[in-house]
Amino acid sequence: VGKVWGDKIYDGPEAVKAQVQKSIDDLQCEYLDLFMVHWPVPGKHVEAYKALEEEKAAGRIRSVAVANYTIEDLQELQGKVGMMPTVNQIEINPSLFRTDTIKFCQENNVALMAYRVFLNSGKGTVMQ
Numbered sequence: 001v002g003k004v005w006g007d008k009i010y011d012g013p014e015a016v017k018a019q020v021q022k023s024i025d026d027l028q029c030e031y032l033d034l035f036m037v038h039w040p041v042p043g044k045h046v047e048a049y050k051a052l053e054e055e056k057a058a059g060r061i062r063s064v065a066v067a068n069y070t071i072e073d074l075q076e077l078q079g080k081v082g083m084m085p086t087v088n089q090i091e092i093n094p095s096l097f098r099t100d101t102i103k104f105c106q107e108n109n110v111a112l113m114a115y116r117v118f119l120n121s122g123k124g125t126v127m128q
Contacts (some may be wrong), residue, residue, distance in 0.1 A: 002027075003038040003067065004052070007055040010044055013051035020055045036065035036089060041072040046080050053082050053122075065089065071104045078108075 002023035009016040035055065036046050042116055045066075052064045065071070065087035077084065088105055092098060092114035105112050 001034045001036075001108065002032050004048060006039045006041050007023060009037065009039070009041045009048040012044075013047050013054075016048045017049040017055060020060055024060060031059060031062045034063045034065050034087065035040070035061040036067050036087065037083075038067050040069050045073065046076060048110075049077060049081055049085075063087070070083055074104065074110065080108050081093070084108050086112055087113050091116045093117050104121045 004016050004019045005090045008019045008053050023032060034073040035052055037045055037052065049064065052061065056064055066085045067089035088110050090098060090101060090112065093116055094113065102112060
Protein backbone atom coordinates (compact mmCIF):
# COMPACT_ATOMS: atom_id res chain seq x y z
CA VAL A 1 0.00 0.00 0.00
CA GLY A 2 1.23 3.46 -0.84
CA LYS A 3 0.03 7.06 -0.94
CA VAL A 4 0.78 10.10 -2.98
CA TRP A 5 0.92 13.17 -0.74
CA GLY A 6 -0.40 16.66 -1.42
CA ASP A 7 2.88 18.16 -2.62
CA LYS A 8 3.20 15.57 -5.39
CA ILE A 9 -0.49 15.91 -6.26
CA TYR A 10 0.02 19.65 -6.56
CA ASP A 11 3.04 19.06 -8.84
CA GLY A 12 0.86 17.23 -11.36
CA PRO A 13 0.26 13.82 -12.94
CA GLU A 14 3.89 13.10 -13.82
CA ALA A 15 4.93 13.67 -10.20
CA VAL A 16 2.14 11.32 -9.11
CA LYS A 17 3.41 8.62 -11.46
CA ALA A 18 6.97 9.18 -10.28
CA GLN A 19 5.80 8.66 -6.70
CA VAL A 20 4.29 5.31 -7.65
CA GLN A 21 7.61 4.22 -9.14
CA LYS A 22 9.53 5.52 -6.12
CA SER A 23 7.30 3.49 -3.81
CA ILE A 24 7.81 0.38 -5.93
CA ASP A 25 11.57 0.93 -5.90
CA ASP A 26 11.67 1.64 -2.16
CA LEU A 27 9.66 -1.49 -1.39
CA GLN A 28 11.64 -3.54 -3.90
CA CYS A 29 8.56 -5.05 -5.49
CA GLU A 30 7.10 -5.24 -8.96
CA TYR A 31 3.74 -3.61 -8.21
CA LEU A 32 1.62 -2.26 -5.36
CA ASP A 33 -1.68 -3.81 -4.36
CA LEU A 34 -3.24 -0.46 -3.43
CA PHE A 35 -2.18 3.13 -4.03
CA MET A 36 -4.14 6.14 -2.86
CA VAL A 37 -4.54 9.85 -3.33
CA HIS A 38 -3.94 11.02 0.25
CA TRP A 39 -5.93 14.25 0.12
CA PRO A 40 -8.41 15.77 -2.35
CA VAL A 41 -6.26 18.76 -3.33
CA PRO A 42 -8.72 21.26 -4.87
CA GLY A 43 -8.36 21.51 -8.62
CA LYS A 44 -5.72 18.77 -8.71
CA HIS A 45 -7.06 15.54 -7.20
CA VAL A 46 -9.05 14.39 -10.24
CA GLU A 47 -6.00 14.54 -12.51
CA ALA A 48 -3.95 12.79 -9.79
CA TYR A 49 -6.56 10.04 -9.65
CA LYS A 50 -6.50 9.70 -13.45
CA ALA A 51 -2.71 9.33 -13.29
CA LEU A 52 -3.18 6.44 -10.85
CA GLU A 53 -5.69 4.86 -13.23
CA GLU A 54 -2.96 4.98 -15.89
CA GLU A 55 -0.55 3.32 -13.47
CA LYS A 56 -3.15 0.62 -12.86
CA ALA A 57 -3.55 0.06 -16.59
CA ALA A 58 0.24 -0.25 -16.87
CA GLY A 59 0.26 -2.91 -14.14
CA ARG A 60 2.19 -0.94 -11.54
CA ILE A 61 -0.74 -0.83 -9.11
CA ARG A 62 -3.69 -3.18 -8.67
CA SER A 63 -6.24 -0.87 -7.04
CA VAL A 64 -6.74 2.90 -6.93
CA ALA A 65 -7.90 4.36 -3.63
CA VAL A 66 -8.38 7.70 -1.90
CA ALA A 67 -8.07 9.03 1.63
CA ASN A 68 -9.94 11.79 3.43
CA TYR A 69 -12.57 12.17 0.71
CA THR A 70 -15.97 13.59 1.54
CA ILE A 71 -19.13 12.79 -0.38
CA GLU A 72 -18.58 15.92 -2.46
CA ASP A 73 -15.02 14.88 -3.34
CA LEU A 74 -16.21 11.43 -4.42
CA GLN A 75 -19.02 12.98 -6.45
CA GLU A 76 -16.44 15.14 -8.20
CA LEU A 77 -14.74 11.94 -9.39
CA GLN A 78 -17.98 10.43 -10.73
CA GLY A 79 -18.23 10.80 -14.47
CA LYS A 80 -14.65 12.09 -14.75
CA VAL A 81 -12.74 8.89 -14.02
CA GLY A 82 -12.93 5.36 -15.34
CA MET A 83 -13.83 3.75 -12.04
CA MET A 84 -14.64 4.79 -8.52
CA PRO A 85 -11.95 4.14 -5.91
CA THR A 86 -11.85 0.71 -4.32
CA VAL A 87 -11.20 2.25 -0.88
CA ASN A 88 -11.75 5.55 0.93
CA GLN A 89 -9.59 5.82 4.05
CA ILE A 90 -11.27 8.20 6.50
CA GLU A 91 -11.34 8.85 10.22
CA ILE A 92 -14.13 6.87 11.84
CA ASN A 93 -14.54 6.40 15.59
CA PRO A 94 -17.24 6.74 18.25
CA SER A 95 -16.64 10.49 18.39
CA LEU A 96 -16.68 10.92 14.62
CA PHE A 97 -19.06 8.53 12.90
CA ARG A 98 -19.73 9.74 9.35
CA THR A 99 -23.07 8.12 8.64
CA ASP A 100 -23.73 9.89 5.35
CA THR A 101 -20.23 9.23 3.99
CA ILE A 102 -20.41 5.59 5.04
CA LYS A 103 -23.78 5.20 3.32
CA PHE A 104 -22.56 6.92 0.14
CA CYS A 105 -19.48 4.70 -0.03
CA GLN A 106 -21.55 1.56 0.52
CA GLU A 107 -24.00 2.58 -2.21
CA ASN A 108 -21.11 3.16 -4.63
CA ASN A 109 -19.12 0.01 -3.78
CA VAL A 110 -16.27 1.96 -2.18
CA ALA A 111 -14.82 0.03 0.76
CA LEU A 112 -13.99 2.03 3.88
CA MET A 113 -10.70 1.88 5.73
CA ALA A 114 -10.90 3.59 9.13
CA TYR A 115 -8.06 5.35 10.87
CA ARG A 116 -7.83 6.75 14.39
CA VAL A 117 -10.47 4.26 15.46
CA PHE A 118 -9.51 4.19 19.15
CA LEU A 119 -8.21 7.71 19.70
CA ASN A 120 -10.13 10.41 21.48
CA SER A 121 -10.74 13.20 18.97
CA GLY A 122 -7.18 13.09 17.70
CA LYS A 123 -5.69 14.09 21.05
CA GLY A 124 -3.57 10.99 21.22
CA THR A 125 -5.30 9.36 24.15
CA VAL A 126 -6.88 5.95 23.99
CA MET A 127 -10.63 5.99 24.54
CA GLN A 128 -11.71 4.34 27.78
